[in-house]
Amino acid sequence: ANMILLTHNMMVSPMKEASKSVPLKIEAEEVQELEKEFNLDFLVNIIDRLDWAGFLEAAAILNQQGLPSSTEEIDKTNEESMRKLHHALMEVDVVTGALVCTETGRRFPIAGGIPNMLLNQDEL
Amino acid sequence: TNSRMREIQTTLSERALELLALPSENCMLLDIGCGSGLSGEVITEAGHCWIGCDISHDMLKVAKSMEVEGDVLLSDMGQGLPFRPASFDGAISISAIQWLCNADTAAANPYRRLLTFFTALHHALVRGGRAVLQWYPENPAQMELVTSCAMRCGFGGGLLVDYPHSTRAKKYFLVLFAG
Numbered sequence: 001a002n003m004i005l006l007t008h009n010m011m012v013s014p015m016k017e018a019s020k021s022v023p024l025k026i027e028a029e030e031v032q033e034l035e036k037e038f039n040l041d042f043l044v045n046i047i048d049r050l051d052w053a054g055f056l057e058a059a060a061i062l063n064q065q066g067l068p069s070s071t072e073e074i075d076k077t078n079e080e081s082m083r084k085l086h087h088a089l090m091e092v093d094v095v096t097g098a099l100v101c102t103e104t105g106r107r108f109p110i111a112g113g114i115p116n117m118l119l120n121q122d123e124l
Numbered sequence: 125t126n127s128r129m130r131e132i133q134t135t136l137s138e139r140a141l142e143l144l145a146l147p148s149e150n151c152m153l154l155d156i157g158c159g160s161g162l163s164g165e166v167i168t169e170a171g172h173c174w175i176g177c178d179i180s181h182d183m184l185k186v187a188k189s190m191e192v193e194g195d196v197l198l199s200d201m202g203q204g205l206p207f208r209p210a211s212f213d214g215a216i217s218i219s220a221i222q223w224l225c226n227a228d229t230a231a232a233n234p235y236r237r238l239l240t241f242f243t244a245l246h247h248a249l250v251r252g253g254r255a256v257l258q259w260y261p262e263n264p265a266q267m268e269l270v271t272s273c274a275m276r277c278g279f280g281g282g283l284l285v286d287y288p289h290s291t292r293a294k295k296y297f298l299v300l301f302a303g
Contacts, residue, residue, distance in 0.1 A: 042150035
């Protein structure tokens with residue numbers, strides 16, 4: 001994988017001025033779809049840890065529609081909807097693009113599937 | 125030899141995972157200094173998800189070519205960790221944190237970088253989560269510096285030494301508990 005939405009959801013801007021609670025904004029150039037083993041137990045565990053609003057916003061940028069608008073609406077026994085969630089969270093992969101710190105405007109490029117989060121000397 | 129190196133790193137990774145004492149499978153883990161993804165593959169094998177960070181772009185490209193399961197980020201742990209609070213059930217690091225003790229530039233202060241790293245690590249772990257960091261301390265002073273920085277950032281735990289009576293085989297693990 002390169003950068004899936006699960007990874008994006010865990011991340012924040014490393015800029016010292018950033019609040020560390022706001023998601024990075026995805027700029028997607030090259031996106032691919034992966035196949036990852038469906039693991040309901042993992043999914044059920046991780047749902048509570050997600051920033052759900054941030055996930056929906058990022059999913060929309062990557063053209064993933066039809067996701068529950070809140071975690072309360074998730075029916076863990078509905079396999080079809082859980083597989084849809086699995087797909088959006090684990091199988092949509094940003095290969096090239098950028099992650100943008102919305103508070104400072106700083107762009108962190110994604111190239112070859114690797115987000116470059118290194119800060120410059122003058123940003124420390 | 126290269127394969128012997130890989131064997132050692134794999135064994136160290138397995139030991140670190142064991143010391144994490146995770147409550148179940150399907151955890152979300154952070155691999156600090158993940159390099160070419162060798163330790164990450166051990167995590168995958170153990171049934172967990174992981175995200176890896178490393179400062180070496182070349183090593184990360186190798187990880188990509190090996191098609192490891194985890195996503196990897198180019199980042200400098202001495203600058204912090206770019207994650208929301210309580211993102212990870214646990215963290216491991218194999219042969220990486222000694223780089224925090226190097227002062228490559230006049231501006232780089234090892235003590236400050238260690239504090240930045242351990243503060244960020246503490247925040248990134250769930251309450252009660254562990255970090256197991258294997259490394260090769262250069263000398264007792266460095267061991268003291270790293271350990272005391274970790275404690276200063278709110279971690280419980282301490283230093284574990286495998287094979288303490290063998291100079292050749294001796295292995296050091298910082299076993300830290302968050303909250």
